[in-house]
Amino acid sequence: MKNRITTLLFDFDGTLIDTNELIIQSFLYTLNAYYPGRYSRGDVLIFNGPPLIDTFASIDPERAEEMTAKYRAYNIQQHDALVKEFPGVYDTIKMLKEHRFKLGIVSTKMKGTIMKGLKLAKLEPFFDVVVALDDVKKAKPDPEPVQKALRLLGSKPEEAIMIGDNYHDIEAGKNAGTLSAGVAWSAKGRAFLEQYNPDFMLETMPDLAEIVGVHVK
DSSP states (O other): OOSOOOEEEEOOBTTTEEOHHHHHHHHHHHHHHHSTTTOOHHHHGGGSSSOHHHHHHHHOGGGHHHHHHHHHHHHHHHHHHHOEEOTTHHHHHHHHHHTTOEEEEEOSSOHHHHHHHHHHTTOGGGOSEEEOGGGOSSOTTSSHHHHHHHHHHTOOGGGEEEEESSHHHHHHHHHHTOEEEEETTOTTOHHHHHTTOOSEEESSTHHHHHHTTOOOO
């Protein structure tokens, strides 16, 4: 690798912790309250990634804020029951931290919900920076959140990788000048992410350690 990687930025949902079922159920609960029977599991997968307000505004601009509040209330209530761990994430993140990599989260989620998930997964001690939706004016794929994380970490774009399960993550990295990595465990599938030409594709999280030269024990 031409430039030594010192900094690893991660999306949160669907990348570090498996919130896919929580997100699907939250969308179905909310949308069925307004449009009974109209949306199925397959229909809501496309909504995973963009800010909630943008998604609901595309469905019903007049009630977007109301729908967002309904979604968030259900999501928080069901959070701990529906969130699961992805294999290999905890051990890999812990190892990367021990090898002195700078670790950050760049998410389109609100900070309070991110912190709740980090605590549940016992990942909180490993991250130096969390850039949430409520920390920026523009969300991914705009480069602002990635640039803010890099600034807070004292890192340059060329020494960083942005890792995520959605095209917003890959494009945000590219827009900010970092390398990018998709995760094959994305709910949208490996083939979907490959259309956006990430620099790397992780089959499992330990693949990231190998990419940056840390050998998994």
